[in-house]
Amino acid sequence: MPPNSTTLALPSSRRKKPPSDMSRKGVDHHTRYPKAIHEDQNPFALLGFLPGYLRLLIFLRWTAYKCPHCSQVFRRDFWPRNVWLGTGKRVCKNCGQIFDDGSSEWPELPLFRKLRFFLPPLAVGIWGGFVVAAVASLFIGPRDEHSWPVVIIVSTFGLIPALAWSPIHLAQVIRSIHRYNARGNQGTK
Numbered sequence: 255m256p257p258n259s260t261t262l263a264l265p266s267s268r269r270k271k272p273p274s275d276m277s278r279k280g281v282d283h284h285t286r287y288p289k290a291i292h293e294d295q296n297p298f299a300l301l302g303f304l305p306g307y308l309r310l311l312i313f314l315r316w317t318a319y320k321c322p323h324c325s326q327v328f329r330r331d332f333w334p335r336n337v338w339l340g341t342g343k344r345v346c347k348n349c350g351q352i353f354d355d356g357s358s359e360w361p362e363l364p365l366f367r368k369l370r371f372f373l374p375p376l377a378v379g380i381w382g383g384f385v386v387a388a389v390a391s392l393f394i395g396p397r398d399e400h401s402w403p404v405v406i407i408v409s410t411f412g413l414i415p416a417l418a419w420s421p422i423h424l425a426q427v428i429r430s431i432h433r434y435n436a437r438g439n440q441g442t443k
């Protein structure tokens with residue numbers, strides 16, 4: 255009996271089959287149009303050499319999104335990697351050509367992008383600031399039975415910016431899901 259007969263049996267049947275191209279048709283709308291150009295702009299970077307408060311302008315930066323056909327700017331983002339809901343297809347107001355503006359519909363977004371949509375960095379920053387201040391008050395001030403409720407109240411108060419935007423975000427998400435479903439139905443008919 256050969257000693258290694260069992261280890262030589264490879265699980266060849268487990269090999270993954272390549273995904274069929276047929277199933278992807280109608281979904282892959284992102285590749286049909288040229289992608290928008292995006293450029294990071296930080297025009298005040300050189301002001302870091304200047305004295306005083308002018309130096310704060312170095313933090314003013316944005317990303318400009320341009321039409322790939324005529325370079326017309328159609329959007330400026332002050333936060334990197336913002337989530338934009340949309341069909342992905344945009345008609346340029348300047349040259350009238352169609353391009354991919356990088357937006358996606360809600361059901362297409364991975365979970366972390368969905369969270370990012372509801373919790374923009376500014377709101378998270380404000381909330382974080384409130385929580386840190388509240389917890390710090392526990393260590394700085396005299397501790398009594400009111401300390402923890404104050405932390406909870408202040409932390410909740412810090413969520414107001416995020417909560418204030420959530421109805422607007424929710425409306426955008428619902429519109430996006432409707433658009434997504436409508437597109438799916440068109441594909442099957």
Ligand SMILES: [Zn+2]
Pocket residue numbers: 321322323324325326346347348349350351
């Ligand atoms: Zn254009």
